[in-house]
Amino acid sequence: MTHTTEEGSDPADDLRIGRAVARDVLLDVLARARFRRVAGPEDRWRGALTFQRTTGAETETRTTVVDIVIPDDFPYIPPTVHPLGRAWAEQMTGRVFADYYEAGNGWHRDLDQALCLFVEADRTRLPWADGEQLLEQTRAWLARDADGWSDDEPALDLDRYLRRSTQRALILYGELAGFQGKVLRLRRERHDVLRVGAVAAPRRQGRQNGRRVWQPDTVLVLDAGNLRTPIRDWNDLRAAVGADRANTLTRAHQDGLSKVLLIYRRRDVQGILGLALERGKDGGITLASLATAPDDLATRSIRAHPEAEVLGTKRVAIVGVGAVGSVVADLLHRSGVGELFLLDGDLVLPGNTTRHLLDEDAVGLPKARAVAEALHGRRPRFGTVSWRDGSLESVDDALSLLAGHDVVVDATADSAATAILTAAARAGAGQLLSVCVLADGYAVRVDRSPVREGKQPLPRPQLPLTINPIYETGCGSPISTTPPAAVWEAASIATRHTIGLLLDPAAVAPGEERILGRGLDQ
Numbered sequence: 001m002t003h004t005t006e007e008g009s010d011p012a013d014d015l016r017i018g019r020a021v022a023r024d025v026l027l028d029v030l031a032r033a034r035f036r037r038v039a040g041p042e043d044r045w046r047g048a049l050t051f052q053r054t055t056g057a058e059t060e061t062r063t064t065v066v067d068i069v070i071p072d073d074f075p076y077i078p079p080t081v082h083p084l085g086r087a088w089a090e091q092m093t094g095r096v097f098a099d100y101y102e103a104g105n106g107w108h109r110d111l112d113q114a115l116c117l118f119v120e121a122d123r124t125r126l127p128w129a130d131g132e133q134l135l136e137q138t139r140a141w142l143a144r145d146a147d148g149w150s151d152d153e154p155a156l157d158l159d160r161y162l163r164r165s166t167q168r169a170l171i172l173y174g175e176l177a178g179f180q181g182k183v184l185r186l187r188r189e190r191h192d193v194l195r196v197g198a199v200a201a202p203r204r205q206g207r208q209n210g211r212r213v214w215q216p217d218t219v220l221v222l223d224a225g226n227l228r229t230p231i232r233d234w235n236d237l238r239a240a241v242g243a244d245r246a247n248t249l250t251r252a253h254q255d256g257l258s259k260v261l262l263i264y265r266r267r268d269v270q271g272i273l274g275l276a277l278e279r280g281k282d283g284g285i286t287l288a289s290l291a292t293a294p295d296d297l298a299t300r301s302i303r304a305h306p307e308a309e310v311l312g313t314k315r316v317a318i319v320g321v322g323a324v325g326s327v328v329a330d331l332l333h334r335s336g337v338g339e340l341f342l343l344d345g346d347l348v349l350p351g352n353t354t355r356h357l358l359d360e361d362a363v364g365l366p367k368a369r370a371v372a373e374a375l376h377g378r379r380p381r382f383g384t385v386s387w388r389d390g391s392l393e394s395v396d397d398a399l400s401l402l403a404g405h406d407v408v409v410d411a412t413a414d415s416a417a418t419a420i421l422t423a424a425a426r427a428g429a430g431q432l433l434s435v436c437v438l439a440d441g442y443a444v445r446v447d448r449s450p451v452r453e454g455k456q457p458l459p460r461p462q463l464p465l466t467i468n469p470i471y472e473t474g475c476g477s478p479i480s481t482t483p484p485a486a487v488w489e490a491a492s493i494a495t496r497h498t499i500g501l502l503l504d505p506a507a508v509a510p511g512e513e514r515i516l517g518r519g520l521d522q
Contacts, residue, residue, distance in 0.1 A: 022075040022129055029131025030068065043070040046084075046092065051139040053101070053146045062101035064142050065089035066115075068134075075129035080114040081138050101142060106229040107149050108141065111163060115141050156271030158264065158289075161230040165276040165288035169194045171219070172295040173272065176263060179221045181248055183257065186217040195295070202255060213256040220252050224264040231262070234285040237275070240264070253277050259290065297381045301336055304382075307503055308336030312383060314502045315339040317405040319392055319421065321371045322346070323482075324435055325411030326357035327491035328498070333375045333382055335499060340375070341405065342368040342387040355484045392417045395424060402430030407501045409494060410434040425449035431501050435494035439463040441486035443515045446494050448501070451510040458511040486516055 027045075035047030045068045053062050065084045071077040083103035090096055103109075108116040117137045118128060128134045144152075171186065173196040183202075186194040194217060202212035224231075224240040231237050238246035241262075249260070260275040274290030293299075301308045316337050318325050321344045329340060344367040352367075353359050362370040368387035375385045392398060392412075398420045401408050410421050413436050425432035432449040438461055451457055469478035493512055500508040 019072075019074060019076075023070060026070065026074070026079075026129070026131040026134070029135070033135060035068065038067065043072075044068070045070070048089075048093070048097075049135065049139055049142070051101075051143045051146075053143055060099070062099050062142070062146065063097050064101045064103060065093060066138060075126050078118060078126075078128040079134065080110075080112070081117060081134075082112075082114050083142070101146055103142060103145055104229075105232075106145070107152065108145070109161075111161070117141055152267070154267035154269035156266060156269065158227075158230055158262075158271065158273040161232050162275075162287055162289040165278070165290050167276055167290060168192055169291070171196065171259075171261070171274050171290055171292045173261060173292065174294070174296050176221055176261065176272070180223045180263065181221065181245065183214060183218050183220050183252065186219055186259070188217060196261070211255070214252065215256070216258065218257060219259040219261050220249065220257055221261045221263065222249060224262055226265045226268065231273070231287070233287060234277075237262070237287060253285065261292065300379070300381065304334060304336040305499065307499075311336040311499065311502060312338040314407075315341070315405045316498065316502070317341040317343065317401050317408045319343045319401070319408060319410050319417060320412035320414070321367050322352065322411065322413070323355035323484075323487045324413075324437060324490050324494070325409070326367070326371050327488055328409055328411055328435065328494050329371055329385075330357050330375060331491060331495040332498060333379060333385065335495065336382065337502070338383040340372075340383060340385045341401075342372055342385065343390065343392065343401075344368040344371075344387075345389060345391040351479075355482065355487045392420060395420055398424040399429045402432065405430065407431045407433060407498050409498055411436075411494070413437075422447075422449045431505065433494060433498050433501060435490055437480070437482045437486050437490050439465075440480055441482040441516060443513060444486060444490035444493060445511065445513040446490075446497050447511040448497065448508060452506060452508070455510045458513060461513060489514070489516065 030045050030047065033047055033049075035045040038044040038046050046065065047068075048063050048065045050061055050063050053060050067082045067084065069080045069082070071079065084092065086097065086100045086102045089100065103115070105113070110116055115138065117134075127137070169192045171194045176196075179199070183200045185197040185200040187197045189195055196219065200214070200218045202214050205211045205213045222241045222245050227240060229236070231240055237260075238249065241249060258277050260277065262273040262275060264271055264273060272292055272294070274292035276288045276290050278286050278288055280286040305311055314337050316332055316339070318329050318332075318340065321329055321342050325344070329342060333340060346367050348356065348358055348362045348365050348367055348370050350360070350363055353363070358370050358374060362374070366389040368389055372385040372387040375382075392401075402421070402424050408421060408425075408430060410418050410432060412418060418434055421432050422434065424430075426449055428450070433446055434449070435444075435446045437444050442464060443461060445458070445461060447458055470481060471478055493514065497508060497512065
C-alpha cells in the first residue's frame, strides 16, 4: 500500500528526492575539491586533502589521498572515508608526493579501515551532510593522527577494533587485581551469563599421564599495561602483553584455552577487553571480541547520581507506597539513598499493578513489605530498605518520622495523613515533601513543608471537574483513572525535589505544579 501525506505526496518519493538532493550537494563540494569518481560498483570518490601539521615551533603542510564512499541512504547513513597508503596513492593518481602523510593503523579507524570521524555526532543534525564539514573533519582527523592523538580521550572501547565473536555469552567479572597470568573458572548462570570465579586447574586428558587441558569455560587474565595502539590481531596481542606473558598465552591456547580477559589502560584509565581465540581459515589464530561487563557496586552506583556518595548517608521515609510512592521509593533507591523506610497498611490488589511498581507476583502482599523486598532483590548492594505494615497513627507518629529522617515523602493521597504531616513539619519537626496526582492525571504537584524563609507555599490548584467517575467494589469513593505516565511523572518530580532537599535544602523551591492536560489539544 502506498501512503500519502495530507498534501497528497508520497513519503517514499519525498525521501528519495531528499536523498538525491543531499547527494548532489555533497558531489558539488567534492567536485570543487577536485575529487573524481572511481570506477566500480560503489559510489566512490577519490581526492587529495592537505592539512597543517605542527611539530615543535614549525608548521608543515602534508597531503593524504582519501576515498569517500557515499551509501545509497546518504545523508541518513554517513559516508565512509578511507585513506590510501603512499605507494597506492601515487600509483592511482600518477603523482609523486614529497609531503605525503600515510595515516596510521591505530586509534579511530573502523574494522574496514575507514576513519572514525563522527563518534560524538548528533544524529538529528547529520553533520556529514555538509560536504565542507565532512572534508574539514577529515583534515582534522589526519592532523590529530599525525600528532599521535596527544589529547585523546581515554575511551575504553577496544572491542570496536575487532569483529564480534559468535559466542553470545556475557562474561561478568569483579576485581581482577592479583589474578594476572592465572586461568579462572567461568560459572554459567541464567541468560547465558558466565561469571568469573576462582582459579581453575587443567584437567588431564585421557590416561593418568595424559596431557593437561583447559576446559571451555575458563579464561586467562593478562595485563597489557598502557596501550599505544589498539589490538587488532594475534600478533598485536602478543606484542602488547610482552614476551613472557605471550609465551604463557601461546602455551595455554595450545592446551585448549580459548578466552582471555585483557586488562589494559588508556591514559592511565583501566579497561577490560574480552577476547575469543579462534582458528582462522589459514589455520592461524584470529581474535574476536567477547561481551564483558564489570559487576560491582562502583559500576552500578556510578549511574545512580553524581552525589551518590552523599546520598548514601541520608535517610528518607515514604508514607504511602501505592502507585506514586512505590515509584518514588524505586527512584530514590536507584539514586543511592542510604536508608529508606516504607509505611503503608494496604495490600497489593490486582488493579494496583497497572500503575504500581510491582507486578502480579506481589498480589496479596502488604504493599510496604512487597516494595521493600522488590528493591532489595533488584539492587541488593544498594541502600537498606525497612518497612512497616500500617498507617500513620498519630501526631506523635508524624513527629517521630520527621525527626528520624532527613526527608519524609507523603504519597498517601490521604487528606488526614497529609494534614498531620504538614502540621508537624511546619512546627519544625523536619522536612516534608507531599506529592499527588490531581484530577485523574490532569496535573501533578509536589509541596514542600516548611517552605524556606522568605518564600510562600504554592497557591491552591485550579482543576477541571472529574469526568465520569468510576466505582469499584470495596471502594466508597471513585477510582482514579490517572494514566500510568502521570504517575511516573509525579514520582520523577517528587524524587528530584527530595534529592534537592537532601543535598541543598536552601535551594529547593516551595514546590512544583505541572499541568499535563488530557493528552488532547488544549
